[in-house]
Amino acid sequence: MVPKTAAPLPWGPAAQRHRDVVFSDDREWAEHLCAFVRGGLDRGEQVQYFADVTDPEKVLRTLVDAGIDAVAAQATGQLSVSTAARTYLAGAAFDPDAMIGLWHDAVETATGRGHRGLRAIGEMSWCVRDVAGADRLLEYELRIHDEVFGRLPLTAWCFYDRRMLPDPRVSVLAGAHVTHRGSPVAAPVLRVAPLADRPGFLMSGSAGHDTRDVVAAVAAAIRSAPAPRLELDMSDLRHLDAASLAILAGAAADRPPGPPVRLREGPAPLRRLLELFPELGSAVEVVER
Structure with missing residues (x-):
């Protein structure tokens, strides 16, 4: 039975597990990245990073430099670093319905392999490029609080790089989250x-x-x-x-x-x-x- 969103969830409130993370430089990016990955590995969760403009090798180097054994985590399957273009943007267009289904499948796979849940970071800078379906990102962000985080042991941070996105766009998309982390943004x-x-x-x-x-x-x-x-x-x-x-x-x-x-x-x-x-x-x- 799907739990009611108003009831306490065994993996914590949905509002605390879906956050926007707004940053302005590589130092801030690295701090958020390492805190998120370290927390997930310590809790026995599977951790996935979906890069857009960042080289996946840079993600791994940053984790290693921070003292996180990313190589071993990769070898055991607890950590994966891939790109949005090879995952949720691999189809003809970004589709909120398909993405919601992918989250359910990904969490089922992670827990089926013995992980306590799934953690994911997604770089969202692709939303200002000519990506089919990018105009549906706000719809998606609004829907997943109840349709995904209210029902699954999933924690996800949406990374918004102010160097890549105009402030008005960041304000609207960051505002679609209940919980925020990182640099403050103006109200849209x-x-x-x-x-x-x-x-x-x-x-x-x-x-x-x-x-x-x-x-x-x-x-x-x-x-x-x-x-x-x-x-x-x-x-x-x-x-x-x-x-x-x-x-x-x-x-x-x-x-x-x-x-x-x-x-x-x-x-x-x-x-x-x-x-x-x-x-x-x-x-x-x-x-x-």
Whole structure:
């Protein structure tokens, strides 16, 4: 039976196991890398590193220089260093559904080989290149809190190198994590993050024309979420335009029949906007705290 995300998990809270890691130089990168790998090896977990711009040999040299026996860990299969291009980007396009399935398979393989769980680092700089499906990365980051970390003994850090990604992109993607590590980033115009204790998402800031891509990612995550009951917490949302509401309500209407998506504490005009779209009203339920 899949554990409920609200219940304590034997391997720790999901919010603590999926983190964004933002860094600005090689020293910071090495510190985060070594802390993560050392912790995983000490706990008997399998550790995987998915490089994008970093030479895999540099990853191994950095670990060895820090006193970590990476060679022995590789030999036993407890440590692997590969590239995103040979793993989750090996297909025709980045596909959140396929990647979620890969995580389930990878954890099953790791635990089947006697490891206590799986740890992984992924370099995310590929998201600003011309990679098919890169525009679905935010959808993926929003979905995996419940669909992956709420269900599996997996710890993963998403590495965001500020030298490779523009600050606005880093802000949006880092904001999609519940727990953060590394350099602080400015709040994006519209931040969306998973709810830590139940299936759903928290929206804060302003949703309008300039954030339509973020709203589209939230809609895709709402549409795909397998949880029968989903909540969209809007208590920190200052503005929501009619077009954004229509996109979100349309995604709610596309979900399989079941309870409506709960919209918690939307902006004051929210109810009036819903009156403009009565055909969508049955798909959402506006609630207060």
